[in-house]
Each structure stands twice: as C-alpha cells, then as structure tokens.
Amino acid sequence: MTRKTLMMTAAALAVSATSAMAEGEVVGFSQIGSESGWRAAETTLTRQQAEERGIELQFSDAQQRQENQIAAIRSFIAQGVDAILLAPVVATGWDSVLQEAQEAEIPVVLLDRQVDSADDLYLTAVGSDLVHEGEVAGQWLVDEVAGEECRVVELQGTTGSSPAIDRKTGFENAIEGHDNIEIVRSQTGDFTRAQGKEVMESFLQAESGGQEICALYAHNDDMAVGAIQAVKEAGLKPGEDILIVSIDAVPDIFQAMAAGEANATVELTPNMAGPAFDALAAYWADGTTPEKFIQTESKLFTQADDPQGEYDRRKGLGY
Amino acid sequence: MTLLTRIAPQLIALAALIALVSVFFPGFLAVEFSGGRLVGPVIDVLKRSAPVALLSVGMTLVIATRGIDLSVGAIMAICGASAALAISSGLGLAPALLIALAAGALAGLWNGVLVAVVGIQPFVATLILMTMGRGVAQLITEGRILTFTDAGFGWLGSGVLLGMPVPTWIWVVTAAAVALVVRRTALGLLIEAVGVNRRASALAGVNATVLLIAVYVASGLCAALAGIVETADIRGADANNAGLWLELDAILAVVIGGNSLLGGRFSIIASILGALIIQTIGTGILLAGFPSEYNLVIKAGLVLIILILQSPRIAAEWSLWRDSHRVEPRQRSRI
Structure with missing residues (x-):
C-alpha cells in the first residue's frame, strides 16, 4: 500500500468517524425510575447504546417524581451537556424547564412518553405507537384463525391509562370487518400477573370452563403469563386450546412461547435510545432536524422466531 | 351474645350478596367435581380471598388493641420476594418458607417496637414500613x-388438597388456630383490655408492651403467609404489585366484620366473613x-x-320503628 492511499484511508476513516458519531459527546438522561422491568431494560439499553457510540451518559433516576426530573434537567443545563434525554413521568408542567434548555441551545429528546408542551420546545420524541401495537396483535389473530369463528377474551390494562385505551382501540381496528372474530369478554387485569390470572379464571368460569374461548388478547405480557397459568389449572392447553397474544415482549413470555404455551407477542422495544442517538448524531453533524415523532418498530414475535434465543438475549437486560 | 348473633349481620350480608350475584350470573353457586x-x-x-382473609386475621388483632397496620401489603411484597429469591437460588422449599416467615416476623417486630416501645402512633409507625417496604422488596428482586419453577412452592398457591385449593386450607387453618388461641386462653381478653385502656390494663398487671409487640408480629406473620x-x-415475585393496596382491603374486611377501629371487642370469624364478602x-x-x-x-x-345496614344507629332506628309499629309492643333490649 502506498503512503498516499494510506493517508487517504486514514482521512476517510477520520471523516466517517466524525460524521457517524460525535465522539465524546456528553448526554444527560433523566429516567422516570425503575418501577417496571421494562423500564430497567430501557435504562440498561440506553447505557449500552451510549457506550457503543462513545457517548458519555450522565444518568439521573427521578424515582417517579417530576421535581427530581426538573432538578436533573437544570443540573444538565448547568453542566452544559450536548443533549438531554427525558423520559417524562407526567405530560404537563415541562414548559419552563424545556424553555431553559432551549435558551441554552441544548436539544432535548423525549423517550417513550409525550409531553403537552409546544413541540418546538424539544428536538423530537421517540416512542411506540400504542394503537399500532394493538393493530399488529389483532392482525396476527385475523391471519391465524383465517376466517374461522373465534370468541376472544380481552385482558385490559389499567382502566383509563393510555396504553389500555390505545391497545384496545388498535386491536378493535384490526378485527373490524372480520365478523368471525368477536370480543366476548373484556376486563381490566391492571397490567399485573396476579390480576391477569384472577380475571382469566373468571373468564374461564363464565365461558363454560373455557370451552367457548378461542383466543386471549392481553394488553401486556405479564397479564398473559398469569392467564396462561389459569388456563393450565383449568385443564386446558394454552397456546392450543386457547390462543394467547399479548404485547411488550418481556423475557417470560418468550419462555412461555418456547414451551408452546403462548403464540405471539408484539415488541415494545426498550431501545428508545438508539433512534434518539441516531437523530442527535445527525443533528450534531449538520443540524438536521428530525421528524417530531420517531416511531419505533412494533415487531411481531411468534413461536417460529426462536423464542428460546430471544429469551436468552433479553434476560440480562434487567427486565 | 352468642357467636351466631354476633356474626348474623355479616352472614345476612353475604347471603344477600350471593343472591344478588346469582341474578347476574346464574351459575354462581354451581360446584362440580x-x-x-x-x-x-x-x-x-x-381461594381468591386467601390473601385478604389472612391479612384480616392479623389486622383484627392489631385493631383490637386500638392500632392499625398499614404495612401488611408491603410486608407481603418483601416476604414473597425473599421466598422467591431463596427458592430460585436453590435453597429448597422449607428454608425458603422459613426465610419468608422470619422476614414477616421481623417486619412485625419493627412495627411493634415502634408502637409499643418508642410510642409512635400506629398509623404513622406502620406508614413508615408501608412506604419503605416496597422499596426493600424491589431491592430483593x-x-x-422474579420467576421460579419450583413445583412444591407453586403448589402452595395453586395446588389442591382433598378437593379444595391449598390457599383455602391455609387461611382456614390459620384463622381457626388464631381464633382458638385467643378464645380458649385469656389472650383475647387481654388484647381487648389493652385496646380499651392500655394504661388501666398495664396497672392491672397486663404486660401491654409485650402484648402489643406480639400482635404486630402476628400481623407480620399473617402478611408473610399471604405473600407466600x-x-x-x-x-413469581412481583415487588411492584404484590399486595398493593391490600392493607386497605384487610382493614375494610375487619370493619365489615363489625369490629370497631377504636379497639376492644373483636371477632376473627366476622373479619373472615368480611374478607369473603369483599371477594x-x-x-x-x-x-x-x-x-x-x-x-x-x-x-x-x-x-x-x-356498612349503612350494619351501622348501630340504623339498627337502633330500625328496632324503634319496628317496635312502634307492633300491635303488642314487647319489652325489648335496645342495643
């Protein structure tokens, strides 16, 4: 290799390194807390993504309190970080602190939840479309039963919460026009395993011991895992006698899928930071302003997608 | 007052409720083998009433001493988490259960010492563990x-013994044992005495401090069983949600059971009926x-x-009204 090409390669490498990633940038991350396994996984993945990209991550756990988040953001501004990631605990009350960040010319990226502030106060928001998640789950069931009669029972999330409302809407959108599929019972299981099991037991009692139930749609995997136990205890085979489809893609549901006891789950990816860092890299490089909402993929996993492998990949993430 | 007249309001409420549910769901009473x-x-x-029934046994004793235990939900989470951790790290069933019960007793001891020795009001003393306990459970998990696969431990929650669910046996045996101990000995009377007037009972020779600590330990043990x-x-141990708000259901069960929050006379059977009514x-x-x-x-x-139908005032009004409408009013005792 000539000296000239060597230099050119080195120069090209240098250029690609700077354009792909602003090495050594400092990003502050104000996380809500660690109230669920999913959130713990989100924190783990955000740290991993930052490390892979050579970004220094300043992490702050707000323990479910907005005032802690506001204090953390103010301290990030005072430190003069290059960007701020914010997973807001509530939707309101962010105007003034976002204004301060804007005056300091620090871009703010919202992770997985939205705020009510004007959208010029933050760079972009990364999140999942909850309605779309429900649609993916519903579409799977439509394809799976292929026109046959199917009586569905639904385990809703916490009554009135936006994931419960949106995931219900999405599923209903997907099965609309397919008269063979009918939601016969729908109750809240409060997103918990224990409630999911208890409510499923009552569904089984109410529908002749479960003989008349063709499928269960649960708004999250935890409730599905509880419901699977209820189905087993009623002497039926979950995954065969009653199809199980749910949302979130936590490790335990992959274990159930590997055992043939669950059929499908829609991933709510905890990797919100990856797309956020990509958008920030483009912004730092040449000021590219991303779309105001970056939608993460709602990927469908079935028993055919190596559930055991997925379980092994996920179990270390802190779920 | 015989036992039957004591628990009559709860029995009537339960029967009426079952009749009401049967209207909406006709097969409610159908049982098959x-x-x-x-x-x-x-x-x-x-089966499902097990956690609240177990909690209400301990809560009845605490409330009889004029106390309250807000921490039982959090204790459930702690005990469930420690049992699950022990079993998934391969300690075996008996040690896991012992660890969970010890954790419950320790939590109860903490409450009892704060109330009886330090002299903090029960509401505040147990509020400390209520807010802190869930964090402790989260640290454990x-x-x-924390998911586990041990069949023996799982049997305690969803197994069957002599045709009945195991959790049912657990609460029936616990409630019967505690009721026997407090009623076949003077213990129940002493608890009531402390609840009515701690100072007077202490002067009369009751060791109120030990007794108070003991009821909180009993409540902690009941919470440990419920958590198990x-x-x-x-x-699986779900530190965020195990026993969440169940302390309130347990207090409600005690209240529906006709026990006064001001302490004194208590009936464990009535509290159990309260738990069954809630479930x-x-x-x-x-x-x-x-x-x-x-x-x-x-x-x-x-x-x-x-609660309105059980209120003493309504009952008094009702008996007055009934008496005044009788053709031949008889002499009646008016509550």
Whole structure:
C-alpha cells in the first residue's frame, strides 16, 4: 500500500468517524425510575447504546417524581451537556424547564412518553405507537384463525391509562370487518400477573370452563403469563386450546412461547435510545432536524422466531 | 351474645350478596367435581380471598388493641420476594418458607417496637414500613418479576388438597388456630383490655408492651403467609404489585366484620366473613361482565350499603320503628 492511499484511508476513516458519531459527546438522561422491568431494560439499553457510540451518559433516576426530573434537567443545563434525554413521568408542567434548555441551545429528546408542551420546545420524541401495537396483535389473530369463528377474551390494562385505551382501540381496528372474530369478554387485569390470572379464571368460569374461548388478547405480557397459568389449572392447553397474544415482549413470555404455551407477542422495544442517538448524531453533524415523532418498530414475535434465543438475549437486560 | 348473633349481620350480608350475584350470573353457586378437585365460582371465591382473609386475621388483632397496620401489603411484597429469591437460588422449599416467615416476623417486630416501645402512633409507625417496604422488596428482586419453577412452592398457591385449593386450607387453618388461641386462653381478653385502656390494663398487671409487640408480629406473620400464597400463585415475585393496596382491603374486611377501629371487642370469624364478602363482590363483578370502568364504583356502592345496614344507629332506628309499629309492643333490649 502506498503512503498516499494510506493517508487517504486514514482521512476517510477520520471523516466517517466524525460524521457517524460525535465522539465524546456528553448526554444527560433523566429516567422516570425503575418501577417496571421494562423500564430497567430501557435504562440498561440506553447505557449500552451510549457506550457503543462513545457517548458519555450522565444518568439521573427521578424515582417517579417530576421535581427530581426538573432538578436533573437544570443540573444538565448547568453542566452544559450536548443533549438531554427525558423520559417524562407526567405530560404537563415541562414548559419552563424545556424553555431553559432551549435558551441554552441544548436539544432535548423525549423517550417513550409525550409531553403537552409546544413541540418546538424539544428536538423530537421517540416512542411506540400504542394503537399500532394493538393493530399488529389483532392482525396476527385475523391471519391465524383465517376466517374461522373465534370468541376472544380481552385482558385490559389499567382502566383509563393510555396504553389500555390505545391497545384496545388498535386491536378493535384490526378485527373490524372480520365478523368471525368477536370480543366476548373484556376486563381490566391492571397490567399485573396476579390480576391477569384472577380475571382469566373468571373468564374461564363464565365461558363454560373455557370451552367457548378461542383466543386471549392481553394488553401486556405479564397479564398473559398469569392467564396462561389459569388456563393450565383449568385443564386446558394454552397456546392450543386457547390462543394467547399479548404485547411488550418481556423475557417470560418468550419462555412461555418456547414451551408452546403462548403464540405471539408484539415488541415494545426498550431501545428508545438508539433512534434518539441516531437523530442527535445527525443533528450534531449538520443540524438536521428530525421528524417530531420517531416511531419505533412494533415487531411481531411468534413461536417460529426462536423464542428460546430471544429469551436468552433479553434476560440480562434487567427486565 | 352468642357467636351466631354476633356474626348474623355479616352472614345476612353475604347471603344477600350471593343472591344478588346469582341474578347476574346464574351459575354462581354451581360446584362440580372434576379432575380430583372442586370447580366453581364459589371455590374461586374461597381461594381468591386467601390473601385478604389472612391479612384480616392479623389486622383484627392489631385493631383490637386500638392500632392499625398499614404495612401488611408491603410486608407481603418483601416476604414473597425473599421466598422467591431463596427458592430460585436453590435453597429448597422449607428454608425458603422459613426465610419468608422470619422476614414477616421481623417486619412485625419493627412495627411493634415502634408502637409499643418508642410510642409512635400506629398509623404513622406502620406508614413508615408501608412506604419503605416496597422499596426493600424491589431491592430483593432487583426491580424485575422474579420467576421460579419450583413445583412444591407453586403448589402452595395453586395446588389442591382433598378437593379444595391449598390457599383455602391455609387461611382456614390459620384463622381457626388464631381464633382458638385467643378464645380458649385469656389472650383475647387481654388484647381487648389493652385496646380499651392500655394504661388501666398495664396497672392491672397486663404486660401491654409485650402484648402489643406480639400482635404486630402476628400481623407480620399473617402478611408473610399471604405473600407466600400470592407469590406461589403466580410463580413469581412481583415487588411492584404484590399486595398493593391490600392493607386497605384487610382493614375494610375487619370493619365489615363489625369490629370497631377504636379497639376492644373483636371477632376473627366476622373479619373472615368480611374478607369473603369483599371477594364475592370482586368475583361477582368479574363474572357479571360489566365494563371494567364500573368495577370500583360497584364495589364502593355495595360496601357502602353493607356498612349503612350494619351501622348501630340504623339498627337502633330500625328496632324503634319496628317496635312502634307492633300491635303488642314487647319489652325489648335496645342495643
């Protein structure tokens, strides 16, 4: 290799390194807390993504309190970080602190939840479309039963919460026009395993011991895992006698899928930071302003997608 | 007052409730025997009421001393988490259960010392563990749902013994044992004495401090059992949600059982009936198939009706009204 090409390669490498990633940038991350396994996984993945990209991550756990988040953001501004990631605990009350960040010319990226502030106060928001998640789950069931009669029972999330409302809407959108599929019972299981099991037991009692139930749609995997136990205890085979489809893609549901006891789950990816860092890299490089909402993929996993492998990949993430 | 007249209001409320649920779900009382076990909505009620029934046993004793234990839900989470951690690290069933019970007793001891020795009001003293305990449980599980596969532990939550669910046996045996101990000995009387007037009973020679600590330890142990049952049932320790708000259901069960929050006389059987009433409402709502937005409103409405009908003033008014409408009024004792 000539000296000239060597230099050119080195120069090209240098250029690609700077354009792909602003090495050594400092990003502050104000996380809500660690109230669920999913959130713990989100924190783990955000740290991993930052490390892979050579970004220094300043992490702050707000323990479910907005005032802690506001204090953390103010301290990030005072430190003069290059960007701020914010997973807001509530939707309101962010105007003034976002204004301060804007005056300091620090871009703010919202992770997985939205705020009510004007959208010029933050760079972009990364999140999942909850309605779309429900649609993916519903579409799977439509394809799976292929026109046959199917009586569905639904385990809703916490009554009135936006994931419960949106995931219900999405599923209903997907099965609309397919008269063979009918939601016969729908109750809240409060997103918990224990409630999911208890409510499923009552569904089984109410529908002749479960003989008349063709499928269960649960708004999250935890409730599905509880419901699977209820189905087993009623002497039926979950995954065969009653199809199980749910949302979130936590490790335990992959274990159930590997055992043939669950059929499908829609991933709510905890990797919100990856797309956020990509958008920030483009912004730092040449000021590219991303779309105001970056939608993460709602990927469908079935028993055919190596559930055991997925379980092994996920179990270390802190779920 | 015989036992039957004491628990008559609760029995009547339960019967009326079962009749009401049967209107909306006709098969409510149907029980069949299949696969070596009894199956039916009533059996579900007897099984699902286990956590609240267990908690209400301990809570009855605490409330009889004029105290309250707000921490039982958090203790459930701690005990469930420690049992799940022990079993998943291969310690075996008996050590795991011992660890969970020890954790419950320790938590109860903490409450008891704060109340009886340090002299903090029970509401505040147990509030400390209520807020702190869930954090402790999360530290144990590292914030995730600790899933285990041990069949023996799972049996405690979803197994069957002589046709009945194991959790049912656990609460029946616990309630019967505690009721026997407090009623066949002077213990119950002493607890009531401390509840009515701690100072007077101390002067009369009752060791009120030890007795107070003991009831909180008993409450902690009951919470440990409830935590074990709930954790075993879902085969996982869910530190965020195990026993969440169940302290309030347990207090409600005691109140529906006609026990005064001001301490004194108590009936464990009546509290158990209170727990069954609460669970019948819960299961009934699920079976009736109302939209979930109505769950809490229906529950609140029914509880309100039951408590109004049990209120001493209403009872007094009712007997007055009945007497004045009799052709031949008889001499009656008026509450």
